Amino acid sequence: MLVRLSTLFFSLFGLLLAGVLGTPTPEPKPEAQSADLAGLSIGDIINALGIGLVKNITATITLDSLTTNLISINFDVSNPLPIELTLDRVSSSAGINGTEFARFNHTFNPPVVVPILGQANSGQIDNVLLTQGALASLDIIPLGVLDLLNTDVDVRAGTIFGFGGIPIPIDGLKQSNVPVTYNLDITG
Ligand SMILES: *[C@@H]1O[C@H](CO)[C@@H](O)[C@H](O)[C@H]1NC(C)=O
Ligand SMILES: *[C@@H]1O[C@H](CO)[C@@H](O)[C@H](O)[C@H]1NC(C)=O
Ligand SMILES: *[C@@H]1O[C@H](CO)[C@@H](O)[C@H](O)[C@H]1NC(C)=O
Numbered sequence: 688m689l690v691r692l693s694t695l696f697f698s699l700f701g702l703l704l705a706g707v708l709g710t711p712t713p714e715p716k717p718e719a720q721s722a723d724l725a726g727l728s729i730g731d732i733i734n735a736l737g738i739g740l741v742k743n744i745t746a747t748i749t750l751d752s753l754t755t756n757l758i759s760i761n762f763d764v765s766n767p768l769p770i771e772l773t774l775d776r777v778s779s780s781a782g783i784n785g786t787e788f789a790r791f792n793h794t795f796n797p798p799v800v801v802p803i804l805g806q807a808n809s810g811q812i813d814n815v816l817l818t819q820g821a822l823a824s825l826d827i828i829p830l831g832v833l834d835l836l837n838t839d840v841d842v843r844a845g846t847i848f849g850f851g852g853i854p855i856p857i858d859g860l861k862q863s864n865v866p867v868t869y870n871l872d873i874t875g
Pocket of ligand 1: 742743744745763806868
């Protein structure tokens, strides 16, 4: 009986394995890559995103922020390209007039899918460090804008509903005068 069960187990396992191995793996061929990217080169994609990936930022300040120097943010990104983009990770330094006020490093889980010519929200990103301290940062709230002094983002281009795509690490994006909305959350 034991033998028969294990035989059954192995046959089932074998079937499963055959099913998995039998699934055609989309081997990225050069032709397939350019087709996925709608004829765009990696350089085209980097340039297009360099013009302004981030539409606006919403920053939430809590009473704790005054002691922890941490705030949370979320931001809207827009995709100017006729291919889907998926964001896996971002790290950014933001400030005013070349002075850094905030810095964060975030891995998106799940990744953020930005539809073709569409927009998406980052979801909440905690642990954004106010590098000048919370009190000094109050001065920049009335400006209602931030400059992204240096943003690195891991993008996958030509994804399908967030899957696959061609990984493009983009370093050193800069963007000026990104609108920022500040919320004070006194329940936090
Ligand atoms: C940010 O931009 C998106 C896309 O344009 C828009 O839908 C959203 O209302 C904006 N949010 C704020 C707070 O301005
Ligand atoms: C930024 O620099 C400009 C030009 O130097 C100056 O007019 C402005 O007051 C500065 N803004 C801040 C918030 O320091
Ligand atoms: C972001 O976090 C990753 C992983 O923890 C680390 O390797 C990287 O140096 C960090 N980048 C910045 C700008 O802090």
